[in-house]
Amino acid sequence: MNKKKIKFILTLLFVCISLGFFTFYLFRNYQNLPNIHWNVRTFLVSALSLCIYTANILIGGIIWFVLLKDYGAKMEWKEALGIISVSQFGKYLPGNVGQHVGRVVLANEKEVPIITTLQTLFIESAILAIAGISISILGFFSYSFQSFYDSRIIIVQLTLLALAALFLPKLFFFLVNRFAKGRLLKFMGGVQLRIPKFFTLVIVSILYIVTFFNIGIVLDLVAKVVFEYSDSNVFLLTTAFAWSWILGYLTPGAPAGLGVREAIIVASLASRFEPGIAIGLSVILRFITTIGDGAVFLVASYCRKKSSRVK
Numbered sequence: 001m002n003k004k005k006i007k008f009i010l011t012l013l014f015v016c017i018s019l020g021f022f023t024f025y026l027f028r029n030y031q032n033l034p035n036i037h038w039n040v041r042t043f044l045v046s047a048l049s050l051c052i053y054t055a056n057i058l059i060g061g062i063i064w065f066v067l068l069k070d071y072g073a074k075m076e077w078k079e080a081l082g083i084i085s086v087s088q089f090g091k092y093l094p095g096n097v098g099q100h101v102g103r104v105v106l107a108n109e110k111e112v113p114i115i116t117t118l119q120t121l122f123i124e125s126a127i128l129a130i131a132g133i134s135i136s137i138l139g140f141f142s143y144s145f146q147s148f149y150d151s152r153i154i155i156v157q158l159t160l161l162a163l164a165a166l167f168l169p170k171l172f173f174f175l176v177n178r179f180a181k182g183r184l185l186k187f188m189g190g191v192q193l194r195i196p197k198f199f200t201l202v203i204v205s206i207l208y209i210v211t212f213f214n215i216g217i218v219l220d221l222v223a224k225v226v227f228e229y230s231d232s233n234v235f236l237l238t239t240a241f242a243w244s245w246i247l248g249y250l251t252p253g254a255p256a257g258l259g260v261r262e263a264i265i266v267a268s269l270a271s272r273f274e275p276g277i278a279i280g281l282s283v284i285l286r287f288i289t290t291i292g293d294g295a296v297f298l299v300a301s302y303c304r305k306k307s308s309r310v311k
Contacts, residue, residue, distance in 0.1 A: 036226055036280075045225040046288075049218040053292040056211045060084050063207050064103075067120040070196040073112045083107060085300030089293050119193060122169055127201065129165040131208040132242045139239025170195055215241045215285070222284055227277045240268035241285075262286060 036042065061081035068075055083106040090098025100121055107117045173193040195201075216238025223232035244264035262282040269278040 042226050045221050049221055049288050050292050050295075052214050052218050053288050054296055056214050057085060057088060057292065057296050059207050059211055059214075060088065063124065063204050064120060066200055066203055066207075067123060067196060068112065068116070070200040071116050071119060073116050075107075075110055075112055079110055082300050082304055083110070085296045086304065089297040092290075092293070115193075122172075123196060123201075124204075126165045126169045127204050128208050129246065131205055132212060132246045133165070135209070135212055135239060136243035136246065139236065139242070142235065142239070212242050212245075213238050218288065219281055219285060222281060223273070223277065226284070227280055229273065229277055231272075233272075236272065237269075237281075240265050244268065 058081060061084035062077070064084055065075070065077045065080035068080060083103060087102030087106055088099050090100075090102040092098070103121070104114055104117045108114055173195065177192045196204075213234070216234045219237040219241065220232050220234045223229045223237070241261075244261040247261070247264055265282040265285070266275075266278045269281065273281070
């Protein structure tokens with residue numbers, strides 16, 4: 001069996017597992033949705049929400065391209081977007097690391113050194129955590145989340161986590177550069193690990209903050225149009241998503257934070273939204289993100305296949 005057949009079988013298995021997850025999630029949670037009056041307006045808002053979420057995936061590709069450029073990797077922005085679009089679907093595999101493994105493998109095919117990709121992943125995770133935690137802390141200061149017995153404790157915990165995310169990359173890179181010898185240096189190709197330039201970090205941070213607010217906009221649109229809840233607030237919803245994302249991201253083994261993020265969103269919104277609407281928002285957001293991930297994955301896979309045929 002040659003490499004192409006193995007790759008095809010693995011890709012097919014990957015798609016089947018992911019589609020199976022979505023089907024299971026749909027049947028398990030559909031009954032939790034409140035009654036929705038589907039019409040042209042709600043369909044348009046659903047389509048717009050899907051487009052906004054898809055834009056987040058494209059922003060993720062731009063972020064990675066900016067980091068790769070800072071590290072001197074030679075890759076076109078279209079290739080970076082394509083790799084992100086395909087590999088991001090791996091987050092639905094158990095272990096919550098499939099998207100990272102996929103990106104390393106696909107980038108290596110484009111002659112991007114493994115150590116370079118690993119550095120970008122490490123920096124991305126740190127900045128993403130800092131951005132999400134910063135939004136969460138601002139939200140806790142701005143709103144009273146009555147579902148949680150003491151917001152001050154959570155604020156302290158989030159602050160400590162943000163500080164750890166801020167200093168960990170620099171400390172880790174320093175230790176590796178200082179003490180790594182032999183096999184580790186050989187693995188790195190003699191290249192020292194480093195933090196990207198300050199301007200690059202600023203751009204990446206701003207783009208990640210935009211992605212969080214995009215999800216807040218999606219939730220606000222769904223709340224106001226689909227569930228006809230006029231008192232919805234974009235920043236409140238952005239805050240609820242931001243720290244639900246952080247907890248879901250840190251939960252080991254949960255595919256795409258499955259279950260964790262929904263529970264946190266519902267608990268966060270319990271004091272300001274009706275229970276049915278809070279549940280509906282969490283479920284519909286999961287539908288939107290899963291459909292968006294799947295659509296982008298299929299389109300990107302088709303484009304990659306078409307591009308390989310042309311070559």
